[in-house]
Amino acid sequence: MIQLQSVTKSFKNIKAVDNLSLDIKEGETVVLLGTSGCGKTTTLRMVNRLTEASSGNIKVNGLDIKSHQPEELRRGIGYVLQHHGLFPHYTVAENIATVPTLLKWEKTKIKVRIGELLEKLKLPAAIADKFPAQLSGGQQQRIGLARALAADPPVLLMDEPFGALDTVTRSEVRKEFSSLDELKRKTILMVTHDVREAIELGDRICVMDKGKIVQSGSSKKLLFNPVNDFVSSFFQEDKLRFELETTSIKDVWKFLSDTTDSAEGVEIPIHENLWRTIELMAAAHPQPKITYISKYGPETKVIDLPSLMSAFSQSKNSFIDG
């Protein structure tokens, strides 16, 4: 859906993006992760031609981006900015209607679409007539997303979409975003320096440094098989937690102790990650009698903390070995 082929961007003599290639499949969410100045934002902005590449080709939906007028290209790509970038003199409704208006949609169609988006983002309908300054940070960021989604573009570019929010609001809005149906169908290229964000939202993470992609792959791959210290340094803090979060019960199933025939108890879904499972158990701790089980096909296994941890460490070794 989005293809970057040997793309380079130089500012004077400095290469901000250096011969970078990246292929994003339809419906995939790719996160560019890196420290500031690594070229991740430049890479993103080249896709909608806010920055023009010095050399190389970029294709969106199979078409070279230079075959369009830049304005036409941008109207077909959703764009979410770090500081929401809402127009302060437009109401929420007018902000959301920006691209549909530019595309000359009918008024009624725009109105319906606004209502739909507000509902999906769990915002009250009355907010439509307010101005951005009257909203909370989280609401502003949601409207920023609604504006990007308004014309239902197949491709979405997100430049640190949660960067301006406080930690509490950030994880809240992020959760909402990740559960949003409409986003699941989109091809998304997102930029962030927040590892947690990358892990939660990215199907694939590209760690960038000095204009190049250092390593690209699933969060699990980066966590358990980093190519170098630079990549592993990103996950240094909260490493165990990230590992537990990216590992599901299913992943460690074969290492869990043997089947009990008549296991009964509270069932934990097989796809639940280990971190959440442990949290659940810890929360119920004063009542020691509770038994937890999981089912995988015909098998049912009892889950407890020692067996879970031992299975995790075994699976980790096997993952690294393999």
Add this chain to the structure above:
Amino acid sequence: MDEQQQTLWMFMSEQSGKLLEQTLSHIGLTFISLFLSVFIGLPTGIFISRNKKWSGAVLGFAGILQTIPSIALLGFMIPLLGIGPKPAIVALLLYALLPIIRNTYTGINEVDRAVTDAAKGMGMTSMQILFKVELPLAMPVILAGIRTATVINVGVATLAAYIAAGGLGEFIFGGIALNNTNMILAGAIPAALLAIIFDFILARIQNFNVRKTKFVLLAFPLILILLSSFYLLPSAIGSKMLAGFTPEFMGRSDGYLGLKNKYGLNIRTVVISDAVMYKAAYEKQLDVISGYSTDGRLKAFDLVVLDDDKVIFPPYYAAPVVNQDLLQKYPEVETTLNMLSGTINDSIMTDLNYKVDYLKQSPERVAKDFLIKNNLYKEARSGNKGVVRIGSKIFGEQYILLQMYSMLLKGFTDLSVEAKTGLGGTKICFDALTNNQIDLYPEYSGTGLLVILQTPASIVNQIIGDKDKVFTYVRNEFLKKYKIVWLKPIGFNNAYALMMRREQAAALKIETISQLKRFIDHN
């Protein structure tokens, strides 16, 4: 205080027609120039916000324009655009330019980068970004600039009266020249009110919701054009011949008022500064002007004086007016100053003025040459006995007289002299004398009679035909009222006179004011 207010009120209601006309043309001048200024300044501001490398040069240039003194800027305009509304509008336009360009530039620059970035990212064209995002968000700052420009323009537009462009300056400068406080206030109060009202209205518009931008963008030019059109109203009526009179002449009973009452002269008039009046007549922009009979430019621009056949212009014999205390302290001053008496007649004075005003010789040199020729020049003596402060109004003749008195006092007494030139008009000179800021200055008998003493018409009519009666009356009254002494008249009579171009007067066979009136009535 009560009386003062009432007379002001009376003056204003008496002159209400003129006041309305002046106010309308003042508003018109302000807004025509403002409209043009916005028309030029707004695109320029947008241009330099897009092409930053130009911003320094453009803002610098507009800044320099604003530092030029307004009266000088008007002066620069005359050779290029003549007199009347054109140069006034251009000068006002140039003044208003800086705040408008600068605020447009700043306003657009201050729009949050994230917002313009978002607009671009959404797929707006650069025109759409300008009109939908940048201008609406910069509008409060731009309006603040327009507001500043408006207030500046209301103020500077008063000076338009100097170059025949009308406006409330006619009353203000007329009042200063005529020592008429009511007249000054009748011009100054409406001018101040205009500034306050426009400032208030623009402040309201500025606080409007930015969402009303579309309304502002549409309504604003319309309002400007509407207000601008005020200017065109008053000048729509009038005869073929155009007269240019000084603000002072317009308000005097021995000036325009007398022409109307005694001669029944009904000519289309504009108000103009005497600095440019003669040239304007020479360049055929004016047909009749109110000049002074000894003015050097009479000779330079080949003008003729029309005979005052019904005697409305009183004699204006020049003589030094001196503080009585000074004469008691230094009696030699009187005899020294009187040495000039009888040496200068009308034609000599015209010639001396011609040398200064037209040949651009320094008043000092002209004075010295004259004194040497008449054996009245001596090298300066010690000058340690005391100081005499001599004042003068701001025109060539007074500068020459000041220099002569100064040289005489230095050469024939041990006094030194402090020259205070450029004391504006009669009122300023006279106030300086009575407040002991100066000791003496050259004054004219007619001015003393009418402007300073404000002599009632009944007395004026009895003595106006006789120059000696006028002089005696004025001398006695001054001594009695102000303890100021009129020394002997110098000899020339610098009276008011109506003037025309020599060839035009000859072609139309006009020699007297009565003939001029008949010509106007029949054409």
